[in-house]
Amino acid sequence: MSMEKPIVTADEVFAVNRKIRWVAMASDGGDVLMNQMRPGMESYSPTDVDREFVMLGPLTIIGVCEKYSEYLKGVEYVVVWFGLAVCVYARLGAQILAVSIEKDREAILAFEEWLERKQKEITASIQKR
Amino acid sequence: MVETPEWDRAKGELRILGKRHLALDAEALCRHLDALVGQSVAEVIIGNHESRLGKEDAERFRRGKPNASIEEIIETISETDLLSGVGLTKVTIQGSGESVSVEISNPYVKETTGAAKSLLFEYWSGVFSYLFGKEYDSKGVYFNESTNVLTTRLVPRGRAG
Numbered sequence: 001m002s003m004e005k006p007i008v009t010a011d012e013v014f015a016v017n018r019k020i021r022w023v024a025m026a027s028d029g030g031d032v033l034m035n036q037m038r039p040g041m042e043s044y045s046p047t048d049v050d051r052e053f054v055m056l057g058p059l060t061i062i063g064v065c066e067k068y069s070e071y072l073k074g075v076e077y078v079v080v081w082f083g084l085a086v087c088v089y090a091r092l093g094a095q096i097l098a099v100s101i102e103k104d105r106e107a108i109l110a111f112e113e114w115l116e117r118k119q120k121e122i123t124a125s126i127q128k129r
Numbered sequence: 130m131v132e133t134p135e136w137d138r139a140k141g142e143l144r145i146l147g148k149r150h151l152a153l154d155a156e157a158l159c160r161h162l163d164a165l166v167g168q169s170v171a172e173v174i175i176g177n178h179e180s181r182l183g184k185e186d187a188e189r190f191r192r193g194k195p196n197a198s199i200e201e202i203i204e205t206i207s208e209t210d211l212l213s214g215v216g217l218t219k220v221t222i223q224g225s226g227e228s229v230s231v232e233i234s235n236p237y238v239k240e241t242t243g244a245a246k247s248l249l250f251e252y253w254s255g256v257f258s259y260l261f262g263k264e265y266d267s268k269g270v271y272f273n274e275s276t277n278v279l280t281t282r283l284v285p286r287g288r289a290g
Contacts, residue, residue, distance in 0.1 A: 028169075029266075030177045056174055063170030 006033040007095050007122065014038050016114045019107035021085060022100040024054040025092075031055075033095065044084055058089035058098045077115060079108075090115055093122045134212050145212045146205065148189075152214075156237070159244035168243035176247035176254075183255025191259075199260050206256055215249055216279070226261040229253070229283040236279040241270045250281045257283055 006025040013023040021041055025034040032054050037043050043050065058078075065075045077090035085100045086108055097115075101107050135144040143150050162171040186209070190202050197205075203220050210218040216233040223229065231253050238245040247267075254265040264286040272279050 028173065030173050056177055059170055059173060060166055063166035066167050066170075067165075 004033060007093050010034060010036040013099060017107040017110040019102040019104045020099055020111060021102060024098045026054050026096045028094050028096065054098055058096045061089055062091060092118060093126060146209050150213060155248060156245060159248055163243040171244035172247050175244040176251040179247055179251035180255035183252040184259040187256040187259035202260065229257055231281050231283065233279045235277055239272045239279060241272055246270050254283055
């Protein structure tokens with residue numbers, strides 16, 4: 001078991017919008033810190049598949065995109081439109097956040113706004129240290 | 130157990146301590162991965178893979194020799210390093226696993242960043258994680274050019290370096 005704690009709670013993420021289905025977090029070393037469906041909601045994929053993906057999947061996707069960082073001023077987050085849901089992968093401090101959201105533009109926008117705010121807060125608190 | 134790699138030319142097979150291997154240019158693979166996803170992510174990807182492999186191999190050797198001591202299992206795994214071309218590995222355990230120092234003389238890779246940084250030592254993190262039943266992390270990788278030795282110190286997760 002990892003001793004690192006997730007930088008945000010599942011409740012905090014689910015509270016952003018009721019159409020957020022799933023939230024997961026991993027450390028930047030590939031340890032799964034959280035892998036949680038919204039209570040009462042059924043996952044499209046098996047939990048162990050989600051867990052395996054969360055270890056390195058979002059980090060790798062972000063890493064590939066970060067190869068362009070020097071030209072396009074960093075990667076804020078990566079959005080993937082699947083057939084059944086939209087997933088967002090982002091760095092949050094030294095951790096990696098992954099969520100899936102129903103294909104609802106209002107819900108996605110609400111999450112993006114929350115994410116951008118949270119990333120700024122975390123960056124500011126890191127800079128203060 | 131044999132003490133040299135078994136090469137069956139007729140079958141095109143290479144076996145090291147009974148397990149089939151492929152002799153590939155791992156350094157080139159690491160360089161390519163660094164270029165593909167960046168050094169820090171590549172380090173994590175190779176680290177995750179090697180740590181998992183170390184756990185699996187330690188478990189396999191333990192199953193093969195249920196009464197072997199930890200030292201005997203480490204000796205067997207060091208032998209695998211030697212036979213597969215990693216270099217000459219020396220492992221020193223402090224106390225009952227509070228810290229482990231791993232030194233590789235004439236190492237296959239000498240890099241202290243990126244995928245190659247994780248290639249040789251994260252395997253040992255996995256080995257000790259299995260043998261001592263707690264996760265181990267590497268606390269820095271150092272290369273001494275004059276002695277041609279690559280070193281790291283592994284400590285249980287959560288302990289300061």
